[in-house]
Amino acid sequence: MIPYQWTTAIIGFLIAGSILFLVRRDHMHGPYAVWWLASSAVVVLISLFPGFINLVAGRLGIAYPPILPVFVGMGLILIKMLTMDLERSRQELKLRRLTQRLAMLEATLEPVRNAEPDSKPGADTPEEKPVSAR
Amino acid sequence: MSDTVIVIPARNEAPALGGVLQEIRKISMQVIVVDDASSDETSHVARENGAEVLSLVIQLGAWGATQTGLRYALRQGAQTVITLDADGQHEPAHIVDLLRPLHEGTADVVIGSCPMRVSALRRLAWNYFRWLTRLRMDDLTSGFRAYNRRAMEILASREATLLDYQDVGVLMIMRAKGLRVSEVAVEIGLRRNGVSRVFHSWWVVMRYMIETTVLCLANVGGQTSLQKRDLEVEQPERTP
Numbered sequence: 583m584i585p586y587q588w589t590t591a592i593i594g595f596l597i598a599g600s601i602l603f604l605v606r607r608d609h610m611h612g613p614y615a616v617w618w619l620a621s622s623a624v625v626v627l628i629s630l631f632p633g634f635i636n637l638v639a640g641r642l643g644i645a646y647p648p649i650l651p652v653f654v655g656m657g658l659i660l661i662k663m664l665t666m667d668l669e670r671s672r673q674e675l676k677l678r679r680l681t682q683r684l685a686m687l688e689a690t691l692e693p694v695r696n697a698e699p700d701s702k703p704g705a706d707t708p709e710e711k712p713v714s715a716r
Numbered sequence: 717m718s719d720t721v722i723v724i725p726a727r728n729e730a731p732a733l734g735g736v737l738q739e740i741r742k743i744s745m746q747v748i749v750v751d752d753a754s755s756d757e758t759s760h761v762a763r764e765n766g767a768e769v770l771s772l773v774i775q776l777g778a779w780g781a782t783q784t785g786l787r788y789a790l791r792q793g794a795q796t797v798i799t800l801d802a803d804g805q806h807e808p809a810h811i812v813d814l815l816r817p818l819h820e821g822t823a824d825v826v827i828g829s830c831p832m833r834v835s836a837l838r839r840l841a842w843n844y845f846r847w848l849t850r851l852r853m854d855d856l857t858s859g860f861r862a863y864n865r866r867a868m869e870i871l872a873s874r875e876a877t878l879l880d881y882q883d884v885g886v887l888m889i890m891r892a893k894g895l896r897v898s899e900v901a902v903e904i905g906l907r908r909n910g911v912s913r914v915f916h917s918w919w920v921v922m923r924y925m926i927e928t929t930v931l932c933l934a935n936v937g938g939q940t941s942l943q944k945r946d947l948e949v950e951q952p953e954r955t956p
Contacts, residue, residue, distance in 0.1 A: 671878065674878065675874065675877055675878055677774070678774075678776055678780055678877050678878070679874065679877055681772055681773060681774045681776060681780075681784075682772070682776070682780070682783065682784040682787055684773060685750070685770040685771055685772050685773070685784055685788075686770060686784065686787060686788045686791065688770070688771060689768060689769065689770045689771075689788065
């Protein structure tokens with residue numbers, strides 16, 4: 583039977599490797615990549631030195647050490663989800679303002695477009711077809 | 717652009733919109749139709765009937781479309797905006813009644829109110845929201861409103877952008893900013909197209925009730941904090 587540190591280390595390296603791969607392939611934007619790289623580093627460290635958990639749990643008076651990473655992990659997931667929704671709300675605001683601004687800009691330019699020969703008022707090009715995003 | 721502009725948010729309202737615009741033509745006011753990503757001929761009908769059209773490429777809902785109209789009217793230098801629905805419920809003849817308190821300087825926002833038009837169930841919901849927010853208006857959802865320049869500037873700001881409906885959330889912002897809101901009794905007819913587009917199913921109604929309750933609770937005691945925030949004010953466009 584292999585030592586349990588091997589199993590945890592393999593899992594840790596797999597997770598960290600996957601994150602690094604995604605970051606290197608530009609699938610993740612900078613600020614998000616920092617969070618995930620830090621997470622992958624923590625996963626690798628804990629998987630290499632699982633005894634560290636026992637040490638910290640003992641100092642904090644936790645009777646069952648394996649619950650410590652579960653508890654901390656759950657808390658971090660909650661924080662991450664909260665920040666994701668905050669970011670989504672910010673993006674939604676920007677999207678709405680941008681959509682409004684685009685409509686205003688098009689209306690402002692319409693007299694110019696109509697002045698062009700062979701133009702049709704309000705004609706949409708295929709890429710300008712409306713979409714429903716709500 | 718003239719001083720007073722009519723803004724009509726419209727989504728797939730081609731069948732009713734023509735009649736509404738022809739009614740408005742009788743009082744000769746400039747009209748902006750905000751096409752909320754319609755899939756029918758709404759924009760075409762609006763242009764055919766002499767309205768200026770703002771076309772949203774993404775559906776923003778009735779309030780998002782109305783806010784677009786407010787922002788545009790501000791940029792063009794309008795002093796007053798009237799908003800009304802595209803489904804023919806609002807009688808343009810009442811516009812003068814809405815404008816009177818603005819011209820007399822007794823209100824910043826005037827709501828064309830007709831609380832008797834809605835069902836007993838919806839009146840119950842209104843009472844619940846009135847109790848929750850301490851709003852005093854009789855008609856919480858009427859889209860038939862008149863805004864002066866100050867109200868337009870406040871409601872065109874970023875902090876009013878994430879609202880999904882033009883009712884309680886908008887009214888709370890008006891109160892937080894100290895806008896004087898008055899109501900004028902108007903007759904509101906039946907929709908030319910039948911059912912409400914906003915509340916088309918019980919699921920949507922339930923979601924609306926929950927979301928609006930959360931919005932009300934989130935704004936309890938928020939009057940001062942809202943007043944402290946700076947406003948991003950739309951500047952009139954410099955014409956070349």
